[in-house]
Each structure stands twice: as C-alpha cells, then as structure tokens.
Amino acid sequence: MTIPDFKLERYFAQYEFKVKYLLSASDCESLSLSELLALASPASRALWDELKLSYTESAGHPLLRAAIARLYQAITSAQVLVAAPEEAIFIAMQTLLQPGDHVIAISPAYQSLYEIARSLGCQVTTWPVLAGAGGWRLDLETLEASFTPRTRLLVINFPHNPTGFLPSQAEFDHILALARQRGCRVFSDEMYRLLEHDPARRLPAVCDVYERGISLSGLSKTFALPGLRLGWLAAQDQAFLERCQAYKDYTTICSSAPSEILGIIALQNAGRIAARSLDIVRQNAGLAQAFCQRHPERFTWLAPQGGSIAFPLWNGAQTVEQFCQAVLDQQGVMVVPGSIFEYPGSHFRVGLGRANFAEALGQVEAFLEGGFF
Ligand SMILES: Cc1ncc(COP(=O)(O)O)c(C=O)c1O
Known part of the structure; x- marks a missing residue:
C-alpha cells in the first residue's frame, strides 16, 4: 500500500517542537x-x-x-x-x-x-x-x-x-x-x-x-x-x-x-477533565473572536460550535501562506494555513485549547503592529 504524506502531520513535524507558540494545535492543554x-x-x-x-x-x-x-x-x-x-x-x-x-x-x-x-x-x-x-x-x-x-x-x-x-x-x-x-x-x-x-x-x-x-x-x-x-x-x-x-x-x-x-x-x-478543557476553549474562543473583530480588514471569525479548533478567514492582501510563514519567522508562532487541509480560500486553523493562547495572540498582534502586513 502506498499512501501520500499526511500534510498536517508533516507540517507539525517541521515546527511543533521548535517554535514557542502553537496557535494551531488541536489538543487541549495537557495534564501533567x-x-x-x-x-x-x-x-x-x-x-x-x-x-x-x-x-x-x-x-x-x-x-x-x-x-x-x-x-x-x-x-x-x-x-x-x-x-x-x-x-x-x-x-x-x-x-x-x-x-x-x-x-x-x-x-x-x-x-x-x-x-x-x-x-x-x-x-x-x-x-x-x-x-x-x-x-x-x-x-x-x-x-x-x-x-x-x-x-x-x-x-x-x-x-x-x-x-x-x-x-x-x-x-x-x-x-x-x-x-x-x-x-x-x-x-x-x-x-x-x-x-x-x-x-x-x-x-x-x-x-x-x-x-x-x-x-x-x-x-x-x-x-x-x-x-x-x-x-x-x-x-x-x-x-x-x-x-x-x-x-x-x-x-x-x-x-x-x-x-x-x-x-x-x-x-x-x-467530567472534571472535560470541564477543565471546555473552560480553556471557551475563554480562548472569546479572545479569538474579539481579536478578529479588532482587525476586520485582516480576519473574519467563523464561530465554532464545538471542539478546540476554529477555521477563520485571512482577508489581508498577502496570501494566507505568506501570513503564516511570516508570523512563524518573525514571532515564533505556528499557524496552519487551510491549504494543508486542501481547502480553498484563505482560511487558517486556530487551536483554542492551549493555556498560552492569549500570549500567542499577543505575538500576532505585535506582528500586525509591526506594519509588515
Ligand atoms: C479529527 C481527528 N481524528 C483523529 C485524530 C488522531 O488523534 P491522535 O493524534 O491522538 O492519534 C485527530 C488528531 O488531531 C483528529 O483531529
């Protein structure tokens, strides 16, 4: 059996253990x-x-x-x-x-x-x-x-x-x-x-x-x-x-x-562990929505109803791949572009489950304020 590369896993394999912020991880903050x-x-x-x-x-x-x-x-x-x-x-x-x-x-x-x-x-x-x-x-x-x-x-x-x-x-x-x-x-x-x-x-x-x-x-x-x-x-x-x-x-x-x-x-x-994860996700979903609303010329929030991920739209002049690469290179924030999911349009995946989500968003905000995009 031959099988093509798993695009998302290959993308993670390149960066997951090298970058400081994973803004696209789908898991919830791990328990120790x-x-x-x-x-x-x-x-x-x-x-x-x-x-x-x-x-x-x-x-x-x-x-x-x-x-x-x-x-x-x-x-x-x-x-x-x-x-x-x-x-x-x-x-x-x-x-x-x-x-x-x-x-x-x-x-x-x-x-x-x-x-x-x-x-x-x-x-x-x-x-x-x-x-x-x-x-x-x-x-x-x-x-x-x-x-x-x-x-x-x-x-x-x-x-x-x-x-x-x-x-x-x-x-x-x-x-x-x-x-x-x-x-x-x-x-x-x-x-x-x-x-x-x-x-x-x-x-x-x-x-x-x-x-x-x-x-x-x-x-x-x-x-x-x-x-x-x-x-x-x-x-x-x-x-x-x-x-x-x-x-x-x-x-x-x-x-x-x-x-x-x-x-x-x-x-x-x-019940207790799921409630902990849901608390993190709900709080981060609120932060992500507010962030997109602060930058309507760049992002459209498409509200998720469940899970620890969302798939908003990038509206900037550059391609979503350019945005993801630049924010990775300049701020150490990994964001997965929608093309990894073979999905048309300028979507990108956001992971809502991590405890350092607000900090990671802050890095993206700093990137935007830098005026490159
Ligand atoms: C929808 C879905 N199914 C299955 C899996 C596989 O889970 P695991 O990585 O724990 O094997 C994932 C992981 O991201 C997933 O998002």
Missing part, C-alpha cells in the same frame, strides 16, 4: 502526570504503584473498557476496542473497505479519514462543509446525491476538525436516516465530543443510535492526554470489532501498560 495522579482513587493509585510492565490485553484493560463504555448509553465493555486514535482509524478502514468500494467523507478533514480509503483503491466522494456569512453549514441534498449502490461507508466528524462545525440534532438525524435507508456504515470521528461550546447542542454518539455506526474517540483532545496515545472504537457490531482486534496484531498488538492505567484514572474523572 502529577496532576492526573492527584485525581486517582486509592484503588486506581494502587493499580499504578503496583503496575507490572508486561504486555496487556489486546482489546484493552477490562477496567479501561468498562470506563469507556460508561461514556455511552448502548455500549458494553465488549463493544469497545482500545487502540491509539490514529491507529484505530487505520485499522477500521482496513477492516471495512475493499478496492472499488465507494466512500463518502466529510471535507475538509483530518487526512486519514479519507486518505486510507483512497490508498486502498476506494473511490472517495468528499462532502464539503461550506463557509457562509453566518458560519459553517452542510448541504444534505449534496450528501443524498453522493450515495451510489457501491457506497460502503460514510465518514463524519462532529465537532468538526478544522471548522468546529456542529450540525443540529435534526441534521444529524437526517444524515443517519440517509445512511440507514441504504444500509451504509457510518464511521463517526468523535475525538472532540464533550467539547460542545453549548453542552445543550451535544449530539448522541453514533454507536449509541445507529446499529451500523462506529464511534472513534480517545484521550488526546477533550481529555488533554495526547501523550498516552490512547483511543478506542465503540460499535454495536461486535464481529466488526473482533476483526479489528485481529488486525491490531499487525500494528501494536496491545496498548502501553502505563497508558492504560493512567487512562482508567482519567476516565474515572472524565
């Missing part, structure tokens, strides 16, 4: 080991202190799978497979798809959500999230017209990376109804779930409401623990998960033993 351990119950602290660094159960630690299942309504531990989030996308696509299958994938998107299917020889139709005056929207008629008799899979991602778009409950129901009518599986990337800026807008997890739905989630974004490299697939279809588990024998076999125990501690405190 001591902050996380301070949340442990005596029983889970004992799991940590007495941990033997052996191989672990391939499907995931039973307590971890139980804690994951508690995030859902219709899912038991047996309907959860633990894997790193990116690994879980890879395994699921390998397991679900054959050359010649047709796949509909939301766009722009985290590249692996469509690229693995393409590299497997599937025909991928992208379903665009559209920018309008009032923010982001989806066209359900376009989705309906995209299905063919060979459509095996619909790939969605809400809250959406990179726009922060969240459909309404009625739109979400309509999307699932279109898939259900055709017996089409839905792969739902829910990495940013529980970060709805208005929690009343939270959508159900697809695995809870659709028998052919697969939910992907993990600890990297909402739960502020990307370094644990822990995620999972949750689905009512256990036979599918068993095939994924067999495929995992060719990737990592099992997850890291320390990560699993730390993951159990995190999910036993899921």
Whole structure:
C-alpha cells in the first residue's frame, strides 16, 4: 500500500517542537502526570504503584473498557476496542473497505479519514462543509446525491476538525436516516465530543443510535492526554470489532501498560477533565473572536460550535501562506494555513485549547503592529 504524506502531520513535524507558540494545535492543554495522579482513587493509585510492565490485553484493560463504555448509553465493555486514535482509524478502514468500494467523507478533514480509503483503491466522494456569512453549514441534498449502490461507508466528524462545525440534532438525524435507508456504515470521528461550546447542542454518539455506526474517540483532545496515545472504537457490531482486534496484531498488538492505567484514572474523572478543557476553549474562543473583530480588514471569525479548533478567514492582501510563514519567522508562532487541509480560500486553523493562547495572540498582534502586513 502506498499512501501520500499526511500534510498536517508533516507540517507539525517541521515546527511543533521548535517554535514557542502553537496557535494551531488541536489538543487541549495537557495534564501533567502529577496532576492526573492527584485525581486517582486509592484503588486506581494502587493499580499504578503496583503496575507490572508486561504486555496487556489486546482489546484493552477490562477496567479501561468498562470506563469507556460508561461514556455511552448502548455500549458494553465488549463493544469497545482500545487502540491509539490514529491507529484505530487505520485499522477500521482496513477492516471495512475493499478496492472499488465507494466512500463518502466529510471535507475538509483530518487526512486519514479519507486518505486510507483512497490508498486502498476506494473511490472517495468528499462532502464539503461550506463557509457562509453566518458560519459553517452542510448541504444534505449534496450528501443524498453522493450515495451510489457501491457506497460502503460514510465518514463524519462532529465537532468538526478544522471548522468546529456542529450540525443540529435534526441534521444529524437526517444524515443517519440517509445512511440507514441504504444500509451504509457510518464511521463517526468523535475525538472532540464533550467539547460542545453549548453542552445543550451535544449530539448522541453514533454507536449509541445507529446499529451500523462506529464511534472513534480517545484521550488526546477533550481529555488533554495526547501523550498516552490512547483511543478506542465503540460499535454495536461486535464481529466488526473482533476483526479489528485481529488486525491490531499487525500494528501494536496491545496498548502501553502505563497508558492504560493512567487512562482508567482519567476516565474515572472524565467530567472534571472535560470541564477543565471546555473552560480553556471557551475563554480562548472569546479572545479569538474579539481579536478578529479588532482587525476586520485582516480576519473574519467563523464561530465554532464545538471542539478546540476554529477555521477563520485571512482577508489581508498577502496570501494566507505568506501570513503564516511570516508570523512563524518573525514571532515564533505556528499557524496552519487551510491549504494543508486542501481547502480553498484563505482560511487558517486556530487551536483554542492551549493555556498560552492569549500570549500567542499577543505575538500576532505585535506582528500586525509591526506594519509588515
Ligand atoms: C479529527 C481527528 N481524528 C483523529 C485524530 C488522531 O488523534 P491522535 O493524534 O491522538 O492519534 C485527530 C488528531 O488531531 C483528529 O483531529
């Protein structure tokens, strides 16, 4: 299998550990080991202190799978497979798809959500999230017209990376109804779930409401623990998960033993950690909006409804790539241009999850005041 470079990851690889400010990171301010351990119950602290660094159960630690299942309504531990989030996308696509299958994938998107299917020889139709005056929207008629008799899979991602778009409950129901009518599986990337800026807008997890739905989630974004490299697939279809588990024998076999125990501690405190991330995101979204409104000749804010990212517009005379490069070179602030997501127009991604967000914005403001742009 040959696969093109993952543009976003290659971009991060160049700068992530060199620059002072990451204004486009999608994760929320990471917890430290001591902050996380301070949340442990005596029983889970004992799991940590007495941990033997052996191989672990391939499907995931039973307590971890139980804690994951508690995030859902219709899912038991047996309907959860633990894997790193990116690994879980890879395994699921390998397991679900054959050359010649047709796949509909939301766009722009985290590249692996469509690229693995393409590299497997599937025909991928992208379903665009559209920018309008009032923010982001989806066209359900376009989705309906995209299905063919060979459509095996619909790939969605809400809250959406990179726009922060969240459909309404009625739109979400309509999307699932279109898939259900055709017996089409839905792969739902829910990495940013529980970060709805208005929690009343939270959508159900697809695995809870659709028998052919697969939910992907993990600890990297909402739960502020990307370094644990822990995620999972949750689905009512256990036979599918068993095939994924067999495929995992060719990737990592099992997850890291320390990560699993730390993951159990995190999910036993899921509400508290998610609330911490949401506080940071909401505050930074307010700062970003005010910043764009202070510089209307340069930026248009397109308000996100969920997740830790936004995808505003650059209105300056130079290209958005020139803006991103200059702010990187002159202020040490990394901003990802929309072209990395193969999206037209002068968008750029803003990450709203970091504690030094105000400082990073201050650097961009200083850059603008410098008068180069
Ligand atoms: C939408 C989406 N899905 C999956 C992932 C993969 O998560 P991880 O990097 O923890 O493997 C990311 C990471 O940025 C993401 O934004």
